[in-house]
Amino acid sequence: MPSLLPEEEISLLTSSLTETLLILRFKNGLFHLEERVKDSKMEYAMTDKGVELVHARNNTNVTIDPSVFLIEINPRVPGHQEVFAVEYTYGIDYFALHMLAALSPPHALASQSDDENAEKDDIALKTIVRSLCEPLPPQRRYPSHVVFIPLDRGGTFVGAKPLPEELAQYVVESQVFLEKGEVLKDPEKEGRWPFVAYFVVVARLTGAEGRAQAQTMGELVRGAFENVAVEESLVHKGEYHIELPSQDCQTLRIEENLLPGTFQR
Numbered sequence: 001m002p003s004l005l006p007e008e009e010i011s012l013l014t015s016s017l018t019e020t021l022l023i024l025r026f027k028n029g030l031f032h033l034e035e036r037v038k039d040s041k042m043e044y045a046m047t048d049k050g051v052e053l054v055h056a057r058n059n060t061n062v063t064i065d066p067s068v069f070l071i072e073i074n075p076r077v078p079g080h081q082e083v084f085a086v087e088y089t090y091g092i093d094y095f096a097l098h099m100l101a102a103l104s105p106p107h108a109l110a111s112q113s114d115d116e117n118a119e120k121d122d123i124a125l126k127t128i129v130r131s132l133c134e135p136l137p138p139q140r141r142y143p144s145h146v147v148f149i150p151l152d153r154g155g156t157f158v159g160a161k162p163l164p165e166e167l168a169q170y171v172v173e174s175q176v177f178l179e180k181g182e183v184l185k186d187p188e189k190e191g192r193w194p195f196v197a198y199f200v201v202v203a204r205l206t207g208a209e210g211r212a213q214a215q216t217m218g219e220l221v222r223g224a225f226e227n228v229a230v231e232e233s234l235v236h237k238g239e240y241h242i243e244l245p246s247q248d249c250q251t252l253r254i255e256e257n258l259l260p261g262t263f264q265r
Helices: 007-023 080-090 094-103 109-112 115-134 207-224 230-239
Strands: 033-037 041-046 052-054 067-074 144-150 155-160 173-174 195-204 227-230 241-243 251-254
Touching: 007 033, 007 067, 033 094, 052 207, 080 094, 080 144, 080 195, 144 207, 155 195, 195 207, 195 227
Parallel strands: none
Antiparallel strands: 033 067, 041 052, 144 195, 155 227, 173 195, 241 251
């Protein structure tokens, strides 16, 4: 993010999502909604910077106006990786807004209240919430790229090697989803590729240059990430040495040709 969709398609998404919430009588709070643009002027394609939105090359419906359709709606904040990306790029803290919205009384109760001070407090709270919903100006938005790492093989999860420092400095949030010792089935046989980890990569530049930087660094992070999954039999035989760092217990390094059963902390 930010999105590369044309402004008219973003406006179409915004108006459609707002209308959906109002039809369902939602008025306060944060919501997670997903819609898709049909007959968009853009399409996803593989580029030298990874998968990216580009102008549709084979758009036969050039005379058809784009439309949208709803995929998902939930009365909650988005997934935490998206929440972090929005905060770093747009300066909007969804978690803080969600808590503030919970402090505001329902509209029906607020309108029935005879307490003048309570009404003033409600107006002040809503003013604060609205002000915190304002995104940073474009010249201060640092693009972000959420990188998901899917499982690529089966085995027993031992850990993940730390990223090189030159890449880690662009990562503001990350998480490894698997636990040490977790047995993983071969995704090729299962037909399912669960996520091993995610990284929120934020550029140091703004605008188009920043977006290109975030994309490039994100793909470098994807290529550099190495999770360690070995056959169960090797773990039981003690043919691997596991070094546990003193601070980050989720980051493990595995080495061969060391004395079996030797652990260092």
